[in-house]
Amino acid sequence: MNAPNRYELYVIEEGETPVEVIEDTKIPNAATIKILKQDHTLGNMLRAQLLTMPQVLFAGYKVPHPLHPYFILKIQTDGTITPDLVLSEACNQLIGTLSTLESKFKREFSFKEADGGPGAASAAGGAFATSDDPYGTGAGTGGGAGWGNRDDYLDF
Amino acid sequence: MDPVLRIREYQRDRVNFVLENVDLAMANSLRRVMMADLPTVAIDLVVVEANTTVLPDEFIVHRLGMVPLVSTNCDAAIRYTRDCNCEGESCEFCSMILTLHVKCNESITMDVTSNHLELQPHPEKGIEEAGEEPVRRTENFGLPVGKNDPDVDPILICKIRKGQELKVKCQVKKGIAKEHAKWSPCSAVAFEYDPHNKLRHTSYWYETDEKAEWPLGENAREEEPSREDELFDFNAKPNKFYFDVETDGSLGAQEVVMKVCDTFASSENVADERST
Ligand SMILES: [Zn+2]
Numbered sequence: 001m002n003a004p005n006r007y008e009l010y011v012i013e014e015g016e017t018p019v020e021v022i023e024d025t026k027i028p029n030a031a032t033i034k035i036l037k038q039d040h041t042l043g044n045m046l047r048a049q050l051l052t053m054p055q056v057l058f059a060g061y062k063v064p065h066p067l068h069p070y071f072i073l074k075i076q077t078d079g080t081i082t083p084d085l086v087l088s089e090a091c092n093q094l095i096g097t098l099s100t101l102e103s104k105f106k107r108e109f110s111f112k113e114a115d116g117g118p119g120a121a122s123a124a125g126g127a128f129a130t131s132d133d134p135y136g137t138g139a140g141t142g143g144g145a146g147w148g149n150r151d152d153y154l155d156f
Numbered sequence: 157m158d159p160v161l162r163i164r165e166y167q168r169d170r171v172n173f174v175l176e177n178v179d180l181a182m183a184n185s186l187r188r189v190m191m192a193d194l195p196t197v198a199i200d201l202v203v204v205e206a207n208t209t210v211l212p213d214e215f216i217v218h219r220l221g222m223v224p225l226v227s228t229n230c231d232a233a234i235r236y237t238r239d240c241n242c243e244g245e246s247c248e249f250c251s252m253i254l255t256l257h258v259k260c261n262e263s264i265t266m267d268v269t270s271n272h273l274e275l276q277p278h279p280e281k282g283i284e285e286a287g288e289e290p291v292r293r294t295e296n297f298g299l300p301v302g303k304n305d306p307d308v309d310p311i312l313i314c315k316i317r318k319g320q321e322l323k324v325k326c327q328v329k330k331g332i333a334k335e336h337a338k339w340s341p342c343s344a345v346a347f348e349y350d351p352h353n354k355l356r357h358t359s360y361w362y363e364t365d366e367k368a369e370w371p372l373g374e375n376a377r378e379e380e381p382s383r384e385d386e387l388f389d390f391n392a393k394p395n396k397f398y399f400d401v402e403t404d405g406s407l408g409a410q411e412v413v414m415k416v417c418d419t420f421a422s423s424e425n426v427a428d429e430r431s432t
Binding site: 006007009010011018019038040041042044045046047048049052091094095097098099100101102104105106108109111112 | 158159160161162163166173178179180181182184185188189192193236238331332334335336410413414417418420421423424425426
């Protein structure tokens, strides 16, 4: 009854800053970045991307407590670029990778649909036809009443 | 290097693909997003008006919550109540109403199933402001997956005998699986890399013979086994990832995979904008 709302784990509330950069006073070109309402999904990925960049000397992240919805990212660079800029660059690279990935998925799905849509190839296999098409709607019938509208899944 | 993608199998509710040239962290984050970050709709609040079945109210309410509901294009078709202008009143823009009323009058054991859930017109018209959500909904949006489809077995909610009755009113809300697992569009996401364990990210327990006791899976055919005389390469990194995504029907497999890239990139955008 006193439990906080579960959505507080991932929704940024009024007055909260999603990203806070704290420059390190003892280590040169280093910063600690606190990212609110994000978890290992983003933390680990940013860390990995930063480590591929030659300007980065150190990158590490931690989620200090599983009940506290934020993670901390520590970055040290070689001085040719500031830690917050290198983070921004890492984010852009990841967004780039994801958009290529998205277009690859689109391409692959369109090829699969040209082949006769979901399940066509395997349903033809015979023995497994039922298990491959658990909802029995078949490849050709789809559309209107079916729930998995294939290519028109976002078409309104 | 650009990521390489190959879809091995694709069905309405399932897709199997191989992803190459990405980092382990990226592949794992992809998996995490598919399981926990994509919005769907599910029954969230239930008013039990009559329950003379053998199951207690909470038991039935829990079962109702787990029923997968069609959530196609959920981003545009419904709002989160917390983001809605109705201030938690649950209007037609941020909720839907499903009712169920079943009574058994014969001397039989009757099944109460997800097919008995009926969509009701929303009594709370949204405040006068413009809201396009309801028109963006597909015909069966918010209905149990497979309802009115004779080929799909409905989901059993409880069984009743003569004289017993169940009458409930349910509010359908949008949410994500970080709040409750019922909002996950995926029933399973299989994830594998390095089928021959060349990287030694794991060590197998065995009685006498490791190879005999740990048979290779399907994905092992995609990669060369290590030779006997091969030295351990401690610099090697995983590069090829095998996914098998199975949804509960609330979203199609294609929609799940396509939405991942979106959802994901937007969280990086936030991190990016604020850090500069
Ligand atoms: Zn509302």
